[in-house]
Amino acid sequence: MIFLKIIRESFRMASHQLLSNKLRTFLSLLGISIGIFCIIAVLSAVDSLEKNILNGFSEFGSDVIYVDKQPWTEDPGANFWKYLKRPVPHLKDYESIKKYSKLTDKVAYCYFAPGGTIKYENNSLEGAFVMGSTPEYPDIQGIEIADGRIFSKYEYESATDVVVIGNNIKVELFGEINPIGRDIRMLGRKFKVIGVIKEEGDNPFNFMQFDEVLWMGLNSMKKYYKVGRPFGNSDGGQLLAVKVREPYTLAELKDELTGIIRSSRRLRPQEDENFALNEVSMLADVIAPVMSSMNVAGFIIGIFSLIVGMISVANIMFVSVKERTNIIGVKKALGARQFFVLMEFLVEAIFLCLLGGAIGLIFVFGLMKGVSMALPFDMWLSNGNLLIGVIVSIIVGVISGVIPAWVASKLDPVVAMRG
8 A cells, every 4th residue: 555655646746747847847758758769660660571571481481492502591692603503493303302202292393484575455564474383383382363263284284375364464454354264465475364363462572473473384384485494595583392291390301302302413422412402481590680780770779869868857856856855854754764755756757757658659659550551561569569668668767766766765854854
């Protein structure tokens, strides 16, 4: 009950300080608000950015190994000539893995190339890209079809000229017309549209832009592009993805793939691998130091504002002690202990800093909402960052109020009553 009375009295006195000295209080709390705003705004922005990037990476699958020329964790320019000499993942690798791997659930080969001009009647579109894949690719990538279907096994094996298109291609070429069953022209040939991929939207962190894709079977693509060649003479890029079969781990799959690909490429025991096995977690490890550096920068910027705010709040508390010296003397003369006087002023300082922190957090919330409305990706103030803002405000209140509270608690009752 005594502690509750102390807290209630502290809130009452803090409210009195706020109302009786509005300008002084505003200027003092401004530093706290700006400091909390800087720290939590940066933390929230970095967390939101990291979450959006990781969601983009999730398209690649957390249970998938990607065979590539070089590790994703290395700077491409650091060993440029070393990796330039390596063969790209090719169809022979895909066929060997599919034939010999025991730990694989799915393996897919995919080839990407510029699409040139795509036409439907009088409408045309530039900038789309063509993707040719083996039948397993949709299961690995998690591609969703909004309308129609993907190519059948017969269409794949017979290299039938059928395509699945992204939503943007549908909108640009067909408008409100249903594209299923209609013919488009590309590379001087007709292709029948059999499906439309579910719209992904304009999120810049969707690293596989399926809204802009024209997707066909790999066998069909071989008729028009130089697909699956290990060295040079290629007019596009390739992707070789291997999904692990439960209950095996990615580490076990990597060991198996290393042996299969070395055998497929006829590497001698003393030769180093001329390929790399990558997974999505490696991309997360790459961005983690960058995000940490941004968080540190936000803390440094915010700390300077908080120091100014702490000095301002400490000034308010010293003035409050001076104005209430007689009251402190009376309380101590009536038996109030030093601890209770100290707690009264300390709680008051914490209350003032919490108010300043709350104002800063409100501005952060508004900023995150505004950015989310203006940009094509979500930003938010998480519960964790909200808690950090409250804790930092309390710590600042304790630091800025402890000396004035200590001074108040040490006042001699007789001297204090005299003023």
